[in-house]
Amino acid sequence: MWTRSGPLRCAAAAATALVLAGGGAGCAIIPTSGSPIPAKEESNSDPLNAPYVRMIASPPKPGAPPRDIVAGFRAAMASVDDPDWEIARKYLTGDALTEWNPESGVTVFDSTKPKEESDATGATMTFRGAVAATIDGDGRYHDLTLAGVERDVAFGLRKVDGEWRIFSAPPGLLLSSADVKRAYGAFDLYYPDVSSRWLVADHVAIRINPSESQVETLVRWLLRGPGGSLRSAVTNVLPAGTRLLRVAPDGDSVILDFSSSMATIGSQHEQLRAVSAQLAWTLKQVIPGQSIQIQVNGEPFPADGRTIKWQSYPEFNPADLTGDQAAYFMRGGVLHRVDHDAGDPVVEGAPGQKTMGFTFPAISGTERQARVAALGEDGAVYVSSMTEDSRWDKWIAGTKGSTLTPPSWDRYGAVWTAENIAGELRVWTAYGAAAQRVLVPADIAEANVEALRVARDGARVAMIVDSGHGPEVRTGPIIRDEGNLRIGELRTLVEAKESQRILDVAWKDGQHVVVLSDSLKGGRVYTAYSVTDGRSEEPKSAAHVSTISAAGDSLLAGGEDGGDGGEVLSWDGKKSEWVTKAKDGASMPVYPLG
């Protein structure tokens, strides 16, 4: 009977419906019929940041004693909240206020309790400690722990309006190791090599900027281009003048919005691919599970809006050795493959046949048919491949009377070696029978070279040289200016010390080397170094070891067992001891490249 008293009925019906709905709330809203499903924990991590801790900088408290003022100033220097150092400057007065320049570099300085001296005019706080490292403007961390530089750092204070203030402070930022650990992130920035075929890592310490995400920070650093140590050794594929406009998470991916100059690489497929790989591999450190979308001024780029994942660029993998590597060793002048189950068979082709007494083999790659370079009995470098009917070809002959260092392959398929001729150091590289001379920096032009190894990414070289003070390990970039090869500025990784012998050096990957050394104090040890920041690991005992080869964390060594010739040892990291892999005259174990 809707026709009569319509609105009333209507209201009554609405009320009934509401009451029913309200009553219905008592029934189960959450479905009671459920089946067990895998309960994946919801990720609580910030899509653009790894978690980090910041020091809170606070301005000086009224009436604080000198030591609190200095501690507060050091805390303000360690704080990343304050990009313009306004709070830190509140601790300063006089000359320090005008001359203190936080941009002039970072000194990492670990000290004990300060010594406090005060007189009528003011107070001086003196810290005594070791300079652990420096960080330059390129973010290059330079470890100085081994150098063991002891220094006094003094802060002069005086009273201004009844409050203590610092009037003389050491230049730049003075941070402790803990501060650096907290306020800096260690990241690998990847740049394509000169051929844009794979990526070369540049290890940098980047100050956390809380006002932007770490993704943003890393991309900005990439846009700045490679630092001094790698400049010209790698290419910068990001178009000049490109700016990052915006970073935003979008579900499982992260959007990078660039300014319009990015669009210039749209038509260059190779470059685009290199840029994508560079971004993907660099950002993998912060957002491992997420893909990347590139946008230009908010428009998807390239236009199909596809996402970038590091898994899509396996050939760019900066770690060129992955997984368990095939290893090789020499026994009786013949190359064997390490394969315990098969009884360490000889390789195919000429290297597996007894021809000449080859020593110091080097393998060009991970594939089965890779090429082998070795030193012949005549001191020249011969190359053969591990295929049937192969033969040894002489690639680098060297000058008569000189000695060539053991050969080393780079990733481009060239063999490298160094040569000592009276008073002159020459470096050779060869893609075939015709060797090419490589320019070396002047400071080692007359040094004595004992070993030369090209890094697995082909961007750096490590050498054992002796300029007269004793052997030292020096590393530097290989600069490839359109075919003209040159070794860039070398940095000393292991300094010469008295009565220290450096026996061998081997690359673990693109950035780390293992150095085998012998000193009176410590005996024969091997030490892993990071080429980029100079940090070293605890030296480990390596008695009886004479040659060494590394691939990632695997380590092989050729040693003398005292009996019939040598043996091949492998380092067991868990037990921290050497394990014998092959005996009976086995020697000179080698992993591909490095």
Next chain:
Amino acid sequence: MPAPAKKRGRRSPRQIARGVRRWARRAVRGARGVWRRSLQLQVVTSTLVISMTVVAVLGVFLMQSIVKSMVDGRRNVAVAEAAANVTTIAGYLENAPLGGDSAKPQASGDGAATSPDNPVDVVAKSLADRAGSRYSVVIRNDGAVGEDRATGNIDWRSVPEKMREKVRQLGPLDPPYAQIGVPLHFLGKPPEVGLVVGAKVISYNGTVYEIYHLFPLGEEERTLSSIRQLLIVVGAVLVLLLAAIASLVTRQVVTPVRLARQAAERLAAGRLEERLKVRGEDDLARLATSFNEMASNLAVKIHQLEELSQVQRQFVSDVSHELRTPLTTVRMAADLLYESREDFDPAAARSAELMQNQLERFESMLVDLLEISRYDAGAATLDLEPVDMRDVVLSAIGDSEALAEQHATRFELRLPSEPCMAEVDSRRVERILRNLLFNAIEHGEGNDIVVTLGGDRDAVAVAVRDHGVGLKTGEENLVFDRFWRADPSRARTIGGTGLGLAISREDALLHGGWLQAWGAPGEGTQFRLSLPRQAGAELKGSPLPLVPPEIEMRRSWRGHVPALPAGMGDTVVFDVD
């Protein structure tokens, strides 16, 4: 031409305001009119208002309970998480580190911030790892320098100062404080509303750490905002739906009512055959049935009355006719007697005279009766011709001269000099005027009688004014009634049958004109006949005033003092149209 534009610009706001005000007033008036007329609109509006109120109240309650449960749940989870974190931290901080070296008091500000294993850093790092992006942690230590930490990009100033004061006063076993609705600021990110949980931990060496967990509630706020939007949309749809239903339902009720109203209007206009359609058996159907019954009963009654009236009129007409034949015989006999009265003795002669007089009266009364019954039967017709109204007036005056002389009454004629043409039945108009003149002579008490003729473009009018006793209040209406006399005790002296004015009015109406009377006690009377110049044209006004000009003037002289004794200067106008 900037000046006119400027002028217009200066004037226009006021004009616009006035225009808007006028428009608004008109709109309000229109809306009020529509509102008053439309039952449907009233029902729909009240449904809208009521349902809106109900939906708003329900929505607010619903929203409040959703917000409460959501915020409560979130707070409980947050507080539980913060408490668990604080317990873990306390376990770490309350025990002295095993290394003897770092067991030294660390809060002294010397190397505390730079010591490699500063416990605050360890604690903050573990909290940061646990928190991820879900919340941020701020650790404050007022006792030492460089011991304050924050995780992620939270701005540590987000912790309210009030909260800090409360937390500083916390006892060792007190539960932590929680505060909701705190704006959380971030470096490089817009602020969000959040929840802060503050606790205090005292380390083994007496250092006091305030630990604040800051949970952003942006996600919850977004969820609640979308729920609120949904509620608003659903509420609006519900209200509109209810209004539409109400409109539909009301229309079902209102349409039959409207039909009934229209039928009633037609019935009132005299269309007695009007009936409503009866559909179904509901209340409206019963209303229609009752209406129809009423209409048919009414029609029957009216028909009966009409028949009765017809019979009576026929009877009067028949009686008048039937009386004429014997009257003729009686009249002939009476004439005979009258002519030979001189042969009779004086008493008989007097009787013969009386009989003659009364027979004449009887005859004229019969004529009048016949005339009026003709009107009643609707049989009266007009014999129209264009005449000069002055001739008609003069002719009527001529007929009345004899009587006027008898009463020593003189006529004062006010006639226009131009001919005053009108399309009338001159016989009937003459009769009207005669009646008026006889009436005036009879009640004029010998005073002069003023006869005025006036005309304008559309109408002509004749006013007959006497200066006799006048009319009492309300008598202007009664004078036109049949057989009405002002003073029942007064005898009729001249031919007054009591029907003259009634017939005159019928004549005037037949012409489409007016016959109106004005009178005041002691002031005399004025009758005014107004006729259209063209037969059948509608009369819109009269060329002559109903109230004599001298009376009107006197009234305006007295000014606006209406407080005259009742029935004195009080003039009543009765319009017959």
